[in-house]
Amino acid sequence: MGNKKAQQKAELLPGTLEMLILKSLERNTEPMHGYDIALYLKGISNDVLRVEEGSLYPALQRLALKGWVTTDWGQSKNNRRARFYQITSNGKKQLKQETADFDRLLEAILLVMRPA
Amino acid sequence: MNKLLELWRRLNFYFHRDKFDRELEEEIKLHLELKAENNRMDGMSVEEAQYQTQREFGNQLLLRETSREVWSFGFLERVIQDSRYALRMMIKTPAFTFVAIFALALGIGANTAIFTVVNAVLLRPLNYPESERLVELGRAFPASEFGSNLSEPKFVFLHENNRSFEALTATQEMSSNTFLSDGSGTEFIRGMIVSADFFRVLGVYPARGRGFTDVEDSSSGDQVAIISDGLWRRDFGANEAIIGRTIPLNGGSYRVVGVMPSGFEYLGNQDVFVPMQMNPASKNEGHNWTVIGRLKQGVSEEHARAEAASLFEKFRAAFPKQAQVNETFGARNWRVNMTGSVRDLLWILLGAVVFVLLIACANVASLQLTRAAARQKEIAIRMSIGGGRWRLICQLLTEGLVLAFIGATGGLLLGVWGLNAIRKLLPEDLIPRANEISLDWRVLIFCLAATIITGTVFGLAPAWHMLRADLNSSLKEGANKTAAAGTSGRLRSCLVVAEIALALALTVGAGLLLRTFTNLRSIEPGFSTDHLLTFAISPQGKNYDKAEKINELYIRALERFQTLPGVESAALTSKLPLDSQFNLPFRLAGQTEFAGAVQYRLITPEYFRVMKMSVRQGREFTADDARNSEAIAIVNEAFVRRNFPNGSALDQQLCVGCDKFDPAMRRIVGIVNDTKQRGLDSPSPSAVYIPIAQTPEEAKGILRQASFALRTTAEPLAISNAVQNEVERLDPTLPLRNVRSMEQLANRSVASQRFNLSLLSLFAGIGLLLSVIGIYGVMAYNVSQRTHEIGLRMALGAQTRQVLSLVLKQGVLLAGVGILLGLVITFALTRVMKSLLFGISATDPLTLTVVALLLMVAAILACYLPARVATKVDPLIALRHE
Numbered sequence: 001m002g003n004k005k006a007q008q009k010a011e012l013l014p015g016t017l018e019m020l021i022l023k024s025l026e027r028n029t030e031p032m033h034g035y036d037i038a039l040y041l042k043g044i045s046n047d048v049l050r051v052e053e054g055s056l057y058p059a060l061q062r063l064a065l066k067g068w069v070t071t072d073w074g075q076s077k078n079n080r081r082a083r084f085y086q087i088t089s090n091g092k093k094q095l096k097q098e099t100a101d102f103d104r105l106l107e108a109i110l111l112v113m114r115p116a
Numbered sequence: 117m118n119k120l121l122e123l124w125r126r127l128n129f130y131f132h133r134d135k136f137d138r139e140l141e142e143e144i145k146l147h148l149e150l151k152a153e154n155n156r157m158d159g160m161s162v163e164e165a166q167y168q169t170q171r172e173f174g175n176q177l178l179l180r181e182t183s184r185e186v187w188s189f190g191f192l193e194r195v196i197q198d199s200r201y202a203l204r205m206m207i208k209t210p211a212f213t214f215v216a217i218f219a220l221a222l223g224i225g226a227n228t229a230i231f232t233v234v235n236a237v238l239l240r241p242l243n244y245p246e247s248e249r250l251v252e253l254g255r256a257f258p259a260s261e262f263g264s265n266l267s268e269p270k271f272v273f274l275h276e277n278n279r280s281f282e283a284l285t286a287t288q289e290m291s292s293n294t295f296l297s298d299g300s301g302t303e304f305i306r307g308m309i310v311s312a313d314f315f316r317v318l319g320v321y322p323a324r325g326r327g328f329t330d331v332e333d334s335s336s337g338d339q340v341a342i343i344s345d346g347l348w349r350r351d352f353g354a355n356e357a358i359i360g361r362t363i364p365l366n367g368g369s370y371r372v373v374g375v376m377p378s379g380f381e382y383l384g385n386q387d388v389f390v391p392m393q394m395n396p397a398s399k400n401e402g403h404n405w406t407v408i409g410r411l412k413q414g415v416s417e418e419h420a421r422a423e424a425a426s427l428f429e430k431f432r433a434a435f436p437k438q439a440q441v442n443e444t445f446g447a448r449n450w451r452v453n454m455t456g457s458v459r460d461l462l463w464i465l466l467g468a469v470v471f472v473l474l475i476a477c478a479n480v481a482s483l484q485l486t487r488a489a490a491r492q493k494e495i496a497i498r499m500s501i502g503g504g505r506w507r508l509i510c511q512l513l514t515e516g517l518v519l520a521f522i523g524a525t526g527g528l529l530l531g532v533w534g535l536n537a538i539r540k541l542l543p544e545d546l547i548p549r550a551n552e553i554s555l556d557w558r559v560l561i562f563c564l565a566a567t568i569i570t571g572t573v574f575g576l577a578p579a580w581h582m583l584r585a586d587l588n589s590s591l592k593e594g595a596n597k598t599a600a601a602g603t604s605g606r607l608r609s610c611l612v613v614a615e616i617a618l619a620l621a622l623t624v625g626a627g628l629l630l631r632t633f634t635n636l637r638s639i640e641p642g643f644s645t646d647h648l649l650t651f652a653i654s655p656q657g658k659n660y661d662k663a664e665k666i667n668e669l670y671i672r673a674l675e676r677f678q679t680l681p682g683v684e685s686a687a688l689t690s691k692l693p694l695d696s697q698f699n700l701p702f703r704l705a706g707q708t709e710f711a712g713a714v715q716y717r718l719i720t721p722e723y724f725r726v727m728k729m730s731v732r733q734g735r736e737f738t739a740d741d742a743r744n745s746e747a748i749a750i751v752n753e754a755f756v757r758r759n760f761p762n763g764s765a766l767d768q769q770l771c772v773g774c775d776k777f778d779p780a781m782r783r784i785v786g787i788v789n790d791t792k793q794r795g796l797d798s799p800s801p802s803a804v805y806i807p808i809a810q811t812p813e814e815a816k817g818i819l820r821q822a823s824f825a826l827r828t829t830a831e832p833l834a835i836s837n838a839v840q841n842e843v844e845r846l847d848p849t850l851p852l853r854n855v856r857s858m859e860q861l862a863n864r865s866v867a868s869q870r871f872n873l874s875l876l877s878l879f880a881g882i883g884l885l886l887s888v889i890g891i892y893g894v895m896a897y898n899v900s901q902r903t904h905e906i907g908l909r910m911a912l913g914a915q916t917r918q919v920l921s922l923v924l925k926q927g928v929l930l931a932g933v934g935i936l937l938g939l940v941i942t943f944a945l946t947r948v949m950k951s952l953l954f955g956i957s958a959t960d961p962l963t964l965t966v967v968a969l970l971l972m973v974a975a976i977l978a979c980y981l982p983a984r985v986a987t988k989v990d991p992l993i994a995l996r997h998e
Contacts, residue, residue, distance in 0.1 A: 033143075034147055035146065038147075053179060057140065057143070058182040058183045061183045064125070065126065065129075065186055066118075067118065067125065081142070082146055083139065083143050
C-alpha cells in the first residue's frame with residue numbers, strides 16, 4: 001500500500017523521469033540497460049521511486065530522439081544481449097540545465113512549505 | 117541544428133520501424149526475465165514470479181504503442197494511419213461508400229459551380245484599379261429603383277458642377293450595325309462612344325498611343341478612334357504602325373490614336389472606342405448615356421449621392437422643362453448597380469444548392485449512423501482494451517473527413533463541368549460579367565470550408581451517438597440491437613425529416629418557376645411564331661447610300677425569297693417583335709409638344725399577313741402607297757388606347773420623329789392588334805407602322821438594320837442555305853446576319869426564366885433523389901432491426917397487409933412530419949422568390965399541394981420496398997434471428 005503511494009508520488013512531477021534517468025547515467029559513467037536503470041533508481045531512492053516500465057521505455061525513447069543518450073547493443077553482466085544507454089555531451093548539458101531549474105523549483109517549494 | 121538532427125533520427129526510425137519493434141521486444145523480454153529472476157530470488161515460485169512480473173509490468177501493448185509514438189510524427193502519422201483505416205473501412209462497404217460519395221459530390225459540385233458564379237458576378241471587385249471607387253450615376257425616382265441612363269444635358273451639368281468625383285464619363289454602345297469595311301469585305305464589330313475622361317475614370321489607359329484629347333472630344337474634333345488589343349491583332353497584325361493610320365469605320369475614316377491593353381473590357385468585349393464629342397449646349401432628351409464616375413479619395417458613396425440629389429434641384433431650376441416631377445440624380449456603387457438585376461436570382465440559386473448540400477449531409481450522416489450501429493461492437497471492444505475516447509473521436513472524424521474529401525474531389529470536377537454547362541446554358545445578357553466567371557482562390561476556400569464542415573458534421577454525428585452508448589450492453593450479443601436502435605433511430609428519423617423538409621422547399625421553388633414558365637409561354641405574343649424565318653442583310657456602301665436605293669434592294673430581295681420553294685410569303689420590318697426596341701417621339705396634329713414616345717416600324721405591305729396579325733379597323737398598306745403618294749401610318753391598339761381613349765383614331769394625323777427627322781403629317785389609315793416587344797412578361801408597347809416606300813431619308817440607318825420575315829411551309833431554319841444563295845446572287849458583298857427562327861426569338865425572350873427553371877429543377881431533383889434514398893435507407897434499416905418483432909407478429913397470425921401497413925405507417929409518419937416542416941420553411945422562404953415569378957403568388961396553394969403530394973408519393977414508394985421485404989419474413993427464421 002505504502003509502495004503504491006510512493007509510486008504515485010513519483011509520477012506527480014511530469015518530466016522528472018527523464019532527468020532522473022540522465023542523472024543515473026551520468027553518475028554511473030558506464031552505459032546501463034533499462035532494467036539496471038530501474039533497479040538503480042529504486043535502490044538509490046530507498047525504494048520510493050519505483051519506475052514503471054510503461055513509462056521508462058517511452059522516456060528512454062524520448063531521450064534517444066532528443067540526442068541526449070546514445071544506444072548500443074552489448075553484453076550484460078550475465079552475458080545477455082541488452083541495449084545499453086549512455087549519456088551524451090548534449091545530455092549532460094541538458095541535465096545541468098534541468099538540475100538548475102529543479103533546484104530553483106525545489107527551493108521555491110521549500111520556501112512555501114517551510115517558511116524560515 | 118538539434119531540430120534537424122532530431123528530424124533525421126525520426127526519419128531514420130520511420131524507415132526502420134520493424135527493427136525498432138524487434139529491438140524493443142527484445143529489450144522488454146530481457147527486462148521481464150531479469151525481473152522474474154529477481155522475484156524468484158526473493159523466494160517466489162517460477163510461475164508466481166512470472167505472473168507477478170507480468171502483472172507489475174502492465175500492458176505491454178500499450179507500452180509498445182507509447183514507445184513507438186515517441187518516435188512517430190505524432191499527429192500527422194496518426195492522421196495517415198486513421199485515413200488508411202478509414203479507406204479500408206470504405207472499401208469494405210462499397211455500396212455505402214458509393215452512395216455517400218455520390219451524394220457529397222453532387223452537393224459540393226453544385227455548390228462549387230453556383231458559388232463560382234456568385235463570387236465572380238457579385239463578390240469579386242470589377243477588374244479596374246481601385247474599382248470600389250467607381251460609381252454609376254443615373255435618373256432616380258422615388259417609386260422605381262435607380263438604374264436608368266442620363267441624357268446629354270444632364271451629364272454636361274453633372275460634369276461641370278460636381279465636386280465628389282475625380283472624373284466622370286458618359287458612354288453609349290454604338291449601333292449593332294457598326295462595321296469595318298475595306299471594300300473587299302465587311303466586318304461587324306462592337307464599339308463604344310465614350311467621353312474623354314473614360315480612361316481616367318476606369319484608371320486604364322491605352323497600351324499604345326494615347327487617350328482622347330479634349331479637342332478630339334469636342335464637337336469640332338476630328339474622327340478618331342481607339343481600338344482594342346483584340347482588333348489590333350486580328351485585323352492589323354499587331355502592327356505598331358497602326359497609330360496615326362485611318363480605319364474604315366461605318367463608311368467614314370477614323371484615325372487610330374491608341375490601342376487598349378489586352379484583356380481590357382468595358383461592359384463586355386469592345387472592339388473600338390470613339391469620342392462622345394459632347395455638345396455643351398445640347399437639348400437632346402434621349403436618356404441614352406451610361407454615366408460612371410470615380411470618387412475622389414476619401415469621398416463616400418453617400419456623400420456623392422447627397423451631392424447628386426442637390427445638383428438635380430439646381431438642374432431643375434436651370435432647365436425646368438427637362439426635369440420630371442419626382443426625378444432626381446441617383447448614385448450607386450457601379451458593381452452593385454450593374455449586378456443588381458441578378459442579385460436575387462443568384463442568392464436564391466446559392467440558397468438552393470446549400471439546401472442540396474444539407475440534404476446530402478443529412479443523408480451521409482444517416483448512413484454513417486447505420487454503419488455506426490453495425491460497428492457498435494468493434495468500437496466497444498476498442499474502448500475496453502484501452503482506446504481513448506479522444507482517439508476514437510479522431511478516428512471517426514477522420515473517417516468523415518476522408519469521405520468528405522473524396523466526395524469534394526468528385527464535387528470539384530463535377531462543379532467545373534457544371535460551370536461549363538452553365539456558361540453554355542446561360543442566356544446572353546442575362547448575367548452581367550458572365551465572361552468573368554472563373555474559379556479562383558475564393559472558390560477553392562469555399563469548397564474546402566464546405567468539405568471540412570460537412571466532413572466534421574457527419575464524422576461527429578456517429579461519434580456522438582456511439583460514445584453515448586453503453587459499453588457493457590454493446591458488448592453483449594443480442595442486447596445491442598435494441599440499444600443501438602434507440603438513440604440512432606431517433607437521430608436518423610430527425611435527419612430524414614430534415615431531408616424531406618428541405619427537398620420540399622426546393623421542389624416548391626422549382627414548381628413555382630415551372631408555373632411561371634408555363635404562364636409566360638401561354639401568353640399570346642400577338643402574332644404567330646411558328647414557321648417563321650428571320651434574318652438581315654445590312655446593306656452598306658455607295659450602292660446603298662440612299663433610303664430609296666436600300667428600299668429597291670429589299671424589294672428585289674423579297675421577290676427572290678418569295679419564289680423559293682418552301683416559302684409561303686415574305687415581308688420586311690425595321691424591327692422584329694420580341695427583339696430589341698426602337699422608340700421615336702411623336703406629335704399629334706395641332707400639338708406643339710411631343711405627346712410621348714412610340715415604337716417605330718418601317719414595314720412592307722405584306723408584313724401583317726406574314727406575321728398573321730389582324731387589322732382591326734381601316735386597311736393594310738398596299739403597293740400603291742408609294743414614295744410620292746399620301747403620307748400614311750398604321751397604329752396598334754395600345755397606341756389608340758393611350759392617345760384616343762374615347763374616339764376613333766382613324767384619319768387622325770401625326771408625325772413621328774417630326775421636325776428634321778420626318779416632318780410629314782401622316783394620316784392613320786388602319787389599326788392593328790398589339791404585339792409583344794420587350795418580352796412576353798411586359799405589356800405590349802404602343803407602335804406606329806410606316807410603309808417602307810415612304811421611309812424618310814433620316815431613317816436610312818434604321819432601314820439598313822431591317823429584318824426579313826419569311827413564312828415557311830416546313831422547319832424555317834432548313835431553308836437558310838437557300839436564302840444564303842439568293843442573297844449571294846443578289847449582291848455577293850451582302851452579309852447574311854442574325855439568321856434565327858421566330859421560335860428562337862420567342863425562346864430567347866423567356867430564356868432567363870428557362871435558365872432559372874432548369875437550374876432550380878435540377879437542384880430540386882437532386883434533393884428529391886437524395887431524400888428518397890435517405891428515407892429508403894432508414895426504412896430498410898428499421899425493417900432489418902425489427903425482423904424478430906415482425907416474425908413474432910406473423911407467427912401470431914398477422915396478415916401480409918398488416919405487416920405492410922405497419923412499415924408504411926412509420927414511413928408516412930416521417931414523411932408527413934417532414935412535409936409539414938417543409939411547408940413552414942417554404943412559407944418563410946419563397947417570398948424572396950417573388951421577383952422571379954410571373955402570374956403566380958409565392959405561396960400558390962396549388963403548387964404547394966401538388967409538391968406535398970409528390971413528396972408523399974415518393975416517400976411511400978421509398979418505403980414500399982423495405983415493407984415488401986418485411987412481409988417476406990419467414991417467422992421461423994425470424995424468431996431464430998437473435
